[in-house]
Amino acid sequence: MALDLRALGHKTWRTIASIQTGVVLLILVVILAAAGTVVLQRPATDPDEMQNAYSPQVLRFLDALGLTDVFHAWWFIGLLVLVSVTIIAASIDRFPNSWRYFSRPYKYPDESFRRSVRPQKSLAIADEETGLVAAERALHEMGFKPERVVRQNNFGIFAERHRISELAVYIVHASLLLIFFGTVVDGLWGWRGYLSLNEGQTSNLIDIHDGSTRTLPFSIRCDGAGQENYQDGSPKKWWSKLAVVQDGRDVQKKEIVVNDPLLYSGVRFYQASYGSNGKVDKFSLIATPSNGSGEKQEIGLTVNDSVPLDADTTVRFAEFFPDYAVRDGQVYKKSNYLENPAAHLVVTSKKAGKDFDVWFPPIEDVADNSKAPYQFQATDLKLGHYTGLQVSHEPGQWAVWSGVVLIGIGLACVFYVVHMRFWAVPVCDPKTGKCSLWIGGTANRNRDVFEQRFSDLVASVQKELKLVPRTSASEQIATFAGD
Amino acid sequence: MARAKVEQQQPATGMTLIVLVGLAIAFLLFMAFLNVVKSGNLLNETNFLFATLIFYAGAGALYLGFGVTGTQSYLKFASLSTWAGLVANTAAIAHRWYESGHAPFASVYEMLLSFVWTLAVLTLVAEKKYGVKVIGTVTMPVAIVGVVLMQLLRTDVHPLVPALQSTWLHVHVTLAMLAYAACALSFALAMMFLIQDNLKTETVLAVTSASTLAVYVSIVLTRFEKWGGLNLVAWNPEVKSEVFLSKGVRLFVVVPDLGWLMTLTLLVVASPLVFYGLARWKKNDSFLTLANRAVFLSILLQVMTLVMFVLRARDGRYSSLDADGLFPTTLAASPFILSGLVGGIFISLLYLLLLWRRPDLERSLPSADNLDRITYKTICLAFPLLTLMIASGAYWANQTWGSYWSWDPKETWAAITWLVYAGYLHMRITRGWRGRRAAYFAILGFAVVMFTFFGVTYLLPGLHAYA
Numbered sequence: 001m002a003l004d005l006r007a008l009g010h011k012t013w014r015t016i017a018s019i020q021t022g023v024v025l026l027i028l029v030v031i032l033a034a035a036g037t038v039v040l041q042r043p044a045t046d047p048d049e050m051q052n053a054y055s056p057q058v059l060r061f062l063d064a065l066g067l068t069d070v071f072h073a074w075w076f077i078g079l080l081v082l083v084s085v086t087i088i089a090a091s092i093d094r095f096p097n098s099w100r101y102f103s104r105p106y107k108y109p110d111e112s113f114r115r116s117v118r119p120q121k122s123l124a125i126a127d128e129e130t131g132l133v134a135a136e137r138a139l140h141e142m143g144f145k146p147e148r149v150v151r152q153n154n155f156g157i158f159a160e161r162h163r164i165s166e167l168a169v170y171i172v173h174a175s176l177l178l179i180f181f182g183t184v185v186d187g188l189w190g191w192r193g194y195l196s197l198n199e200g201q202t203s204n205l206i207d208i209h210d211g212s213t214r215t216l217p218f219s220i221r222c223d224g225a226g227q228e229n230y231q232d233g234s235p236k237k238w239w240s241k242l243a244v245v246q247d248g249r250d251v252q253k254k255e256i257v258v259n260d261p262l263l264y265s266g267v268r269f270y271q272a273s274y275g276s277n278g279k280v281d282k283f284s285l286i287a288t289p290s291n292g293s294g295e296k297q298e299i300g301l302t303v304n305d306s307v308p309l310d311a312d313t314t315v316r317f318a319e320f321f322p323d324y325a326v327r328d329g330q331v332y333k334k335s336n337y338l339e340n341p342a343a344h345l346v347v348t349s350k351k352a353g354k355d356f357d358v359w360f361p362p363i364e365d366v367a368d369n370s371k372a373p374y375q376f377q378a379t380d381l382k383l384g385h386y387t388g389l390q391v392s393h394e395p396g397q398w399a400v401w402s403g404v405v406l407i408g409i410g411l412a413c414v415f416y417v418v419h420m421r422f423w424a425v426p427v428c429d430p431k432t433g434k435c436s437l438w439i440g441g442t443a444n445r446n447r448d449v450f451e452q453r454f455s456d457l458v459a460s461v462q463k464e465l466k467l468v469p470r471t472s473a474s475e476q477i478a479t480f481a482g483d
Numbered sequence: 484m485a486r487a488k489v490e491q492q493q494p495a496t497g498m499t500l501i502v503l504v505g506l507a508i509a510f511l512l513f514m515a516f517l518n519v520v521k522s523g524n525l526l527n528e529t530n531f532l533f534a535t536l537i538f539y540a541g542a543g544a545l546y547l548g549f550g551v552t553g554t555q556s557y558l559k560f561a562s563l564s565t566w567a568g569l570v571a572n573t574a575a576i577a578h579r580w581y582e583s584g585h586a587p588f589a590s591v592y593e594m595l596l597s598f599v600w601t602l603a604v605l606t607l608v609a610e611k612k613y614g615v616k617v618i619g620t621v622t623m624p625v626a627i628v629g630v631v632l633m634q635l636l637r638t639d640v641h642p643l644v645p646a647l648q649s650t651w652l653h654v655h656v657t658l659a660m661l662a663y664a665a666c667a668l669s670f671a672l673a674m675m676f677l678i679q680d681n682l683k684t685e686t687v688l689a690v691t692s693a694s695t696l697a698v699y700v701s702i703v704l705t706r707f708e709k710w711g712g713l714n715l716v717a718w719n720p721e722v723k724s725e726v727f728l729s730k731g732v733r734l735f736v737v738v739p740d741l742g743w744l745m746t747l748t749l750l751v752v753a754s755p756l757v758f759y760g761l762a763r764w765k766k767n768d769s770f771l772t773l774a775n776r777a778v779f780l781s782i783l784l785q786v787m788t789l790v791m792f793v794l795r796a797r798d799g800r801y802s803s804l805d806a807d808g809l810f811p812t813t814l815a816a817s818p819f820i821l822s823g824l825v826g827g828i829f830i831s832l833l834y835l836l837l838l839w840r841r842p843d844l845e846r847s848l849p850s851a852d853n854l855d856r857i858t859y860k861t862i863c864l865a866f867p868l869l870t871l872m873i874a875s876g877a878y879w880a881n882q883t884w885g886s887y888w889s890w891d892p893k894e895t896w897a898a899i900t901w902l903v904y905a906g907y908l909h910m911r912i913t914r915g916w917r918g919r920r921a922a923y924f925a926i927l928g929f930a931v932v933m934f935t936f937f938g939v940t941y942l943l944p945g946l947h948a949y950a
Contacts (some may be wrong), residue, residue: 019913026906030899037892037939044891071890183888192886259882270885392885400887404874411867448856 017093022086029079036070043069043209084180091173102166107149107158109423109440119454120440123462128426131437132157134464135424138457144422156425161418165444168413175406178399185396195269195389197222198277202245206391218246220269223253225387227274238274240387266393273388276338278322279303283343284380287315290373298379301345312350313373315358319344329365338383347372419444422457437461528582531575536630538568539603543627546619547836549847558616562607565619568626569603576600588656592633597656599629601664609668613857616847620836621671624829631825632818651879658875662868663932666904669861670929672854673922679851680918684838685759685771691834692755692778695785695827699749702820703742708804713741715796715817717803717810725816728805736801736810741792748788752781752827775838782831789824796820819937855918858925859911866904873897896935903928 015021039062040053050059050068059068066073109117125131132148135157139146144159193206193214204219223241230236237257244252244264254262262269280303287297287309299307301317308314323339325332331342345358352373359367360378369375420443428435439458443450545561548554576596579587587593606622609615677687706714714735717726726734758774761767796817800809814821837844848854876897881887888894907924910916916924 019909023906023909026902030902033890033895033899036890037895041890071895259879261882261885268885270883272884390885394885394887397881397887401878404877407870408867408874411870415863415867 013089013093016086017089019090022083022090025079025083025086029083032070032076032079035067036076039067039070041069041071043072080180084177087173087177091170095170098166098170102163105158105160105163106421107147107423108151108154108156109425114425114438114440117440117442119451120438121454121458122427122436122438123458123465125426125435125437125465127435128155128428130465131426131435132424134461134467135437135439137464138460139422139424141460142453142457146422146424154425156423158421158423160421163419165413165417165419168410168417171410172407172414175403175410178403178406182396182399182401182403185399186394187396190392190394190396192390192392194272195220195391196386197225197240197389198279198384198386199224199281216267218244218251218264220389221245221250222387225274225385238271238387240271240274240389242269242389266395268392268394270390270392271387272390275386275388276322276383277386278320278336278338279384280317280320280343281382281384282380283317283320283378283382285345286377286379287374288377290375309347309374314348315374315376316346316348317343318346326363326366331359331363331366341381343378343381345376347374349373415445418446418450420450420453422454424461437465528575528578531571531578532630532633534571535568535575535599536627538564538571539599539623539626539630542568542619543623546617546623547832549617549620561619562610565603565607565623569600569607572596572600572603586653586657588653588660594656594660595629595633597660598664599626599633601660602626602629602667605664605668609672609857613853614849615672615675615854615857617675617844618668618671621674621833622667625667628822628825628829632822651875651882655872655875655879658868658872662865662872663936665861665865665868666929666932669858669865669925672858672861673925673929675848676851676854676858676922677919678837678841679845679848679854680922682919684841685762685774687834687837688755688771688774688778689759691830692752692759692774692781695752695781695830696749696756698823698827699745699752702823703745703749706820707742707746708737710739711741711743711746712737712739713745714738715801715812715820718813718816720811720813726810734803734805734810736803736812738795738801738812741795744788744791748781748784751777751784755781778831778834778838782828782835785824785828785831789828792820792824851918855921858922862904862907862925862928866901866908869897869901869904873901893935893939896931896939900928900931900935903931 040050042050045053054062062068066075070076106113114120123131125134132155136146136148139157139159144161146157146159149156149158191208191214193208195203195206197203197220199222202219202221204216206214206216208214221243223243225240226238227235228237228239239255239257241255242253242262243250244262252262252264256262256269256271258271261271283301285299285301287299289310294310297309299309299315301307301315303317303320306314306316319331321331321333321340321342321344323333323335323337324342325334325340331344334340342363343360345360347356347358348354349356349372356368356372357366358369358372358376360376362369420441422439422441425438426435427438439454439461441450441454441457542561542564545557545564549557549561576587579593579596587596602622603626606619606626609618702713708714715738717734717736718724719726728734754777755774758770758777762770762774793814796812797814798811800811802808803810849857873894876894877887880889880894903924907916907921907928910924911921
């Protein structure tokens with residue numbers, strides 16, 4: 001029984017760690033993700049649009065399957081978790097082998113290895129030391145650091161480069177997991193919301209996308225916001241001057257623009273929208289007495305302001321409509337968008353004992369602009385603006401970005417860093433006494449390029465062999481033996 | 484029998500085609516020159532683009548000529564023409580960049596400009612460095628279709644909206660273009676591998692006919708209208724944009740009779756596939772001869788359809804079922820139908836090339852092993868680029884919207900592309916997939932890339948609205 005369990009466990013492990021399982025899971029991810037781009041998705045599409053696009057039965061069916069919100073469905077997240085598990089399992093399964101390969105380099109090739117390795121070449125040499133010195137010099141010339149390997153009865157030369165390449169694939173997989181980890185942290189502890197501020201307003205209440213509200217431990221004040229346009233009228237830049245207020249003090253100030261957010265204690269504020277809030281900041285006018293006696297006056301008003309024009313006449317800014325409509329002699333606010341604005345002034349004259357309604361524009365049947373004791377000329381209308389801020393808290397971000405950097409490095413190592421090894425072993429036939437230098441090499445990728453390098457090395461060794469004088473070689477072997 | 488016939492032919496000297504192409508280029512340049520004299524403005528983008536088109540078209544013809552005859556001298560002139568086209572293309576990019584003040588990546592038009600440029604560069608690299616000589620036969624027509632599409636999608640220089648004013652955008656799009664061009668190259672190499680790997684000519688027949696058929700089936704299924712008309716998107720020439728009834732709903736006009744023509748062509752395009760099926764079913768090769776004749780007929784009909792389509796859809800006012808009155812349309816309103824039609828003809832021509840000149844083609848291509856290896860190397864180049872493209876896009880999105888990943892369709896499809904190529908690499912490295920299977924995988928990867936590039940932009944809604 002116990003044995004069966006172990007066999008079962010082993011089998012399960014093999015299945016999880018196998019490349020087939022990984023590929024099947026990836027195919028599933030691809031199919032479901034593709035489905036998620038074809039079917040309209042819930043949070044992004046509003047319910048009306050969904051109902052227009054699908055019949056009620058189809059919509060109920062899609063909703064039941066979770067296909068209208070694929071990327072947040074439990075089964076999709078579960079699938080991604082399974083993918084991570086297979087990556088981890090496959091890495092654990094294969095890592096020990098690669099690690100042995102990495103930590104204990106194979107420096108002296110035994111006979112069976114020498115027979116099988118490709119490429120290889122044997123060169124005739126006069127004696128062992130001559131061959132070794134030539135190989136060392138040739139490898140030095142190629143920029144390697146050759147090392148002499150001494151075994152009990154024999155010795156050889158070993159040189160290698162970029163051993164890290166053997167582990168590069170684990171760097172890639174580990175960084176992928178790091179990215180997943182970051183997104184999971186963000187999914188669990190992160191949030192995204194929206195904050196709308198009028199100029200001068202301070203707030204710490206964020207509308208979270210799921211409909212709830214979050215109170216920040218600090219407040220944000222908008223000191224100004226604006227838009228700059230290109231000559232053709234399309235927007236060039238939106239900006240907001242923001243201040244972070246904590247315990248009644250301004251702790252940070254920044255002018256943010258699109259692409260350049262404000263960051264304070266892990267919360268980031270992005271410029272998302274900008275517009276008129278339908279309120280008047282300042283309405284500038286020139287008032288001229290209707291009877292022609294008296295001087296022009298310049299006045300500036302905000303809504304509900306009153307200003308005396310002379311001893312018995314005052315003007316009050318009564319109402320402002322960003323978008324007005326007239327029905328039955330009444331003016332209504334049609335919307336909050338600055339489409340069709342109208343301003344209503346009330347001029348009160350004690351002399352006439354009467355109020356006059358002055359309208360900009362002079363709306364027929366409603367305005368008595370011409371009867372008023374003063375004529376007004378509008379010079380400027382400054383409107384209040386709001387700035388819309390996207391607010392987000394992503395505590396897992398560091399993991400995501402370090403994963404991205406690591407994956408870049410890892411991929412560069414996987415594809416472009418080649419682990420090259422060269423061995424040179426002098427072999428002497430005890431019967432004939434003739435010696436030859438066996439040279440072999442391996443590369444873990446780009447073998448065609450490596451073969452070229454190998455033949456370059458062989459040529460270089462051959463050249464060195466001609467240069468190495470015999471005498472110095474025998475001297476060296478003496479010192480070597482003496483060590 | 485056919486093979487013997489090919490070998491009996493005299494080796495062509497090749498002068499005729501070079502002279503013809505040279506004359507055509509000279510003639511077109513002369514026409515362009517007249518135009519320049521009239522307008523008095525030599526160095527503008529339109530002229531550069533026109534020159535690009537002329538030279539790429541010349542190169543395409545010469546590469547095709549090389550593919551057909553195997554004459555080496557064509558190749559030299561083809562490369563020369565590609566170089567000239569590349570110079571003009573570079574000038575067009577530089578001009579655009581100078582005029583707009585930002586790197587040319589902000590619209591489909593500008594991205595095509597960069598894509599075609601990258602494709603031409605990679606073609607020359609593949610030819611000079613790896614000795615894949617006929618690669619231009621595949622890539623140059625793609626470049627030509629790209630330049631033609633550009634003429635249609637040509638937009639005025641728009642200033643960048645705030646979200647696009649970021650260095651990361653340039654990094655992102657440059658990487659995307661490089662990655663996609665590398666994918667295109669791996670696709671072309673995989674196709675050549677299949678030819679060198681003795682993929683049966685009739686299998687190619689089935690695949691090419693099926694792809695052409697798919698083009699016509701999708702056109703007829705989505706656009707056929709009552710009484711044999713064809714639905715085309717209405718175009719407002721003043722604002723140079725489609726006419727929208729409401730947000731996302733385009734107004735269609737019905738062009739009479741084109742629907743019938745499309746249906747007829749569909750039937751003829753389907754016939755090679757039917758004959759192929761019969762040949763397999765009855766095990767009778769005489770049906771294959773019929774199928775090849777049907778391909779020839781289908782090309783004639785496809786060309787006729789294209790001409791009719793261009794004539795009817797280029798301008799003119801047509802009625803609509805959804806609104807009263809007559810509305811204009813133009814080729815720019817139907818870029819996908821147009822590229823589908825051109826692509827269909829091109830695919831069929833490629834098949835004819837293979838049918839007639841297979842031995843010559845095989846002689847001029849590198850060995851199957853080499854092609855397999857170069858395909859793999861191209862994907863080794865494409866994959867890190869794709870990864871960095873996605874990463875830089877995520878970083879940009881994070882800077883702009885406060886979220887690095889929001890599963891919008893373009894993002895999702897970029898991830899799918901990445902996964903497909905990751906699958907290719909895993910199968911190749913750990914399972915030892917080589918040859919055919921790897922080649923099919925590379926072709927699949929490029930199909931996904933094309934969908935991500937075009938399909939998502941036009942078929943699926945999302946944040947990447949600018950592109």
